[in-house]
Amino acid sequence: MRYLNLCAAVLSNPERVMGTVCCCINKFATLSNIRSRPFFSSHFPSHHFPSTTTSINFSIASSSFSSATSSFTWDDVFRISESQSATQDRSRYLQGFSHKLQLCNRASEKQSEFLPFVIEDHVVGFIHNGFVEHLRDFGDVFVFPIDKNNGGPYGDFVSLHPTLKTADERTSAVGYVVERLGEEQIPGIRDELYPVTSSFGAPIFFSLERAAAPYFGIKAYGVHMNGYVEVDGQKHMWVGKRSDTKQTYPGMLDHLVAGGLPHGIDCQENLIKECEEEAGIPRSISVKAIPVGAISYMDIDGYRYKRDVEFCYDLKLPKSFLPKNEDGEVDSFKLIPVTQVAEVIRKTEFFKPNCSLVIIDFLFRHGYITPEYLGYLDLLRNLRIGDCS
Structure with missing residues (x-):
């Protein structure tokens, strides 16, 4: 009888019935795909993520509020932060944190598409083959040595013209190129210079427009500050929500204070400056930052x-x-218990990606993440998976 009823339904309204069947099939296929999907993508080298962690399913770590956009409110933040599980599954608790590391360390398998950027025998950056083609129009600024015999230390690479000998000459010449390429090739130009160096504290070869830094693959440094308060023995963290008019990551959650490290200022003075501009913290307090x-x-x-x-x-x-x-870059601030901040990071992508990493580091140092959780050492090690020099 059920078979006859189904046949009659198909004959009377075939599109509706088949649509329902296809929907069910698609849902089943989607669930099967999610269950079989590895948690860590192939972007991470295997020696950083052993097989004991790479088999974790990403579907467990995400939530319906996983979003890299600003389409959320403080009400969403608090609703998610307060929805902590009564018990924590120690075998899966760190998965959401590990996913945030993945968001900041994508596509390492594409490193071969970049040429070393070499100055005075030091590799200071890496430039994509496609972007190199834009630089070839400026032969009085850039040169492109070819390693014909594959015997050089770098292979083919990009360098500055040998007539550009001083830092000021290089800064001016490369700045001209950046200006000529303009917003079409380098969006977000902000007239702020970053030092170009082989490592922190090493000699500065020249200074480069901040927005151009990732296009030349130079090391960029910044300062991030966890501002917290203790209330009845419980730590609370001040969290900011970025202005919707910000060029980068508009409307996302951010640290109380954070900023890039421009040329000509040290870390502490830069932090003190950012404290005043971003959160109105007077120098008498900010100098106590550790x-x-x-x-x-x-x-x-x-x-x-x-x-x-x-x-x-x-x-x-x-x-x-x-x-x-x-400075108009933050829309508002909220004071949130650290345990709830951790839940927002685990369950969503509301935070600006690199802020999540700094807060995860805070969770380690203040005892919120302990060795009892599976993947503890992997997560700890991979907070510094980049070239930390």
């Missing part, structure tokens, strides 16, 4: 190769402190 280490990552996205190192700071703030943004 340097606690660094995180690093390497991310490839098209022609962009980000090789970033972020210096991390902790600042315990007085309970009476209320942040006030002074």
Whole structure:
């Protein structure tokens, strides 16, 4: 009888019945695909992620609120942050954190598409073959030595014209190229210079427009500060929501204070400056920020190769402190228990990606992530998976 009823339904309304059947099949296929999908993508070298962790399913770590856009509100943040499980499955708890490392370390298998950028026998960056073609129009600024015999230390590479001998000459010449390429090739130009060096503290070969840094694959440094308050023995963290008008990551969650490290200023002074501009923290308080280490990552996205190192700071703030943004880059701030901040990072992509890494480092150092969780050492090690030098 059921068979006859089904046949009658198909004959009377075949499109509706078959649509329902196809929908069910698609849902089953999607679920099967999710269950079989490995948690870590092939972007990570196998020696960084052993097989004991690569088999974890990503579907467990994500949630329906996993979004890299600004289409969420503080109500969404608090609703998710407060939805903690009564018990934590120690075999799967760290998966959401590990996914955030993956978001900052994509496409390492595409490194072969980049040529070394060499100055005075030092590799200072990596430039994509496609972007190199734009630079060939500026033969008085860039040269492109070819290793015909495959005997050189770099193979084919990009360098600056030998007539550009001083840092000022190089800065001016490359700045002219960046200006000529303009927003079409290098979007987000902001007239802020980053030092070009082989490693932190090494001699500076020249300075480069900040927006161009990933297109030349230079190391870029920054400072990130965890601003927290203790209330009844529980740590709370100040979290900012970026302005919707920001050029990068508009509307996403951010640290209380963070910023790139431009040319001509050291880490502490830069942090003090950012504290005043971004959160209205006076120097009398910001000088108490404690340097606690660094995180690093390497991310490839098209022609962009980000090789970033972020210096991390902790600042315990007085309970009476209320942040006030002074530069228009932050929409609002909220004080959130650290345990709930951790849940937002685990379950969503609301935070600016590199902020998640710095906060995960905070969770390690303050005892929120312990060795009892599966994948503890993998996660700890991969907070510095990039060239941290």
